[in-house]
Amino acid sequence: MARLAVNNGAVLVKLSRGEKIAGLLTDLTIPAAAVEDVLVLKDGFAGVTGMRAPGLALPGRVRIGTWRGSRGKTFAVVHQGRPAVQLTLKDQKYRRVVVEVKNVEDATRQVREAAGLDESAAPVLEDATFRSDGLNLAGTWTLPATGPVMGLALLLPGSGEVDRNSDHRRMPLGVTRDLAEALALEGIASFGYDKRGVGASEGSFLAAGFHHNYDDAAAALELVARRSPELPVFVVGHSEGAFHTTALAARHRERVAGVVLLSASAHSGRETSQWQVGQIAGALPAFPRLVLKLLRTDLAKQQRKSMVKLHASDQDVLRMQGRRMNARWMREFLQFDPLPFLKQLDMPVLAISGGKDLQVNPADLEIIADVVPGPVETKCIPDLTHLLRRDPRTPMLSDYKRQIRERTDAEVLATVASWMRTQVLATDLPSSKKQ
Structure with missing residues (x-):
């Protein structure tokens, strides 16, 4: 299991040899001043989002490695259903660090104190x-x-x-x-x-x-x-x-x-969807608009065809334009x-x-x-x-x-x-x- 410690104004994340190999990771040294927020997660999986690259993921069991998402990279060493500490960082290689450690409450308190965060304000x-x-x-x-x-x-x-x-x-x-x-x-x-x-x-x-x-x-x-x-x-x-x-x-x-x-x-829902199509078509960049014009593609017309297919079906899930969609939700929403x-x-x-x-x-x-x-x-x-x-x-x-x-x-x-x-x-x- 990973260890979290505070020493000389830095937060240290120390991994076992097996964790390093499984996740292609190394120990981390994080300046305490770079910590924006610290949370205790009841389930460490909740803090790991995005795409794994690289690392080890066993469905429903473990996530060890680097996860990449639109908010930046996440350093993860967690098992599903077990509590973990989540650090949110600024100006660091990783945007978030989510690690399963012993005594998560004590570890959170120590990091918050080192980072100068108001522990009493944390929900x-x-x-x-x-x-x-x-x-x-x-x-x-x-x-x-x-x-x-x-x-x-x-x-x-x-x-x-x-x-x-x-x-x-x-x-x-x-x-x-x-x-x-x-x-x-x-x-x-x-x-x-x-x-x-x-x-x-x-x-x-x-x-x-x-x-x-x-x-x-x-x-x-x-x-x-x-x-x-x-x-x-x-x-x-x-x-x-x-x-x-x-x-x-x-x-x-x-x-x-x-x-x-x-x-x-x-x-x-129907009126809202129709309004959306008009707004999205008008907001497309110049090149996609040109492509649609050359292909003689009318987004509103495509939407109407999709709606006809949708209402002709009573299935909960329907394949449309190559992907499965929740057809029942869409019919009821409209x-x-x-x-x-x-x-x-x-x-x-x-x-x-x-x-x-x-x-x-x-x-x-x-x-x-x-x-x-x-x-x-x-x-x-x-x-x-x-x-x-x-x-x-x-x-x-x-x-x-x-x-x-x-x-x-x-x-x-x-x-x-x-x-x-x-x-x-x-x-x-x-x-x-x-x-």
Whole structure:
């Protein structure tokens, strides 16, 4: 097992001979000043994303070596299901170091002290599971390090094969993780979970429909509400998660004290998809646009053909354009309309979108402000993209890999956290609401 030590202003990561051979690694010496953050991971696998290059990976057992992703390289020595220490570094060969060591709490404390980090501000992570549709789904509570818990929040990520942090294996977005950390600083405990068939959750991602995702969110809301029935409960959704947030809050008005909608659409899935195609086609660089013109390829026409094939099938999984896709999810998503649910939200609502969103029309904020009957605040951040990152340039999907090297936008995080704290201080407890 790897060893982690602090000596003369440096963090030392010492490996066994077998670990060095298996992962083609050497011992690390890291200046303590280069450590930006230190976390204890209940399962070390959660910190290792991207592509292995090089190293040893035994499915469901071990990851030793270097993993490369859009956020940089990760130095990994972990076994699945075992706790590990995760270091986030700046100006080093590795962006992250994730190692399984003995006494992870002591090792974390020593590194934080050497790096001059405020140990008291680090949130406490607590794993939890819940049942939905006969499946065990796994997630993590992010709790304030000190002081009382003032409120509870359920965090729902966007579409795709993402985990409790909003991370896809090829696109570690981290939105729900960043939100959880920001809320913890305001005394709000939050819960995020792995989607079906992702991370530690059972089931099949490809076979799961849009309504399955809603059912899972509803089961997670039950878990959150049961933790401390006397505390107000909030639901925060990004992209697809905003659709589910809207429906959950409308159907459980007696339980939900407030709603946060990030990059949310006020139109049906079908209308939203059609809008996306127009935006993406217009945002293509000059050369791809020229190729499409020479090939006489009409993206909108291609989309219509795909929709015909999709609706002609009743399969959960369908092969389209050479790849397997979750057809059931797409059919149900296209039919979903959030507007009737928005009209039922009589609790406080905060909606934030970006002026450079290519996937959801930021003008939908005006519709949300108009139709929501409860107190509503909207905010459009001019350079914000659908990924909740800033981009001063012309927005393009090809820039997503560059954008995710940054954390979720600080203004978004601060706005959500301060708004929720204000609501916590002013909101009646759910138990006192009229049924």
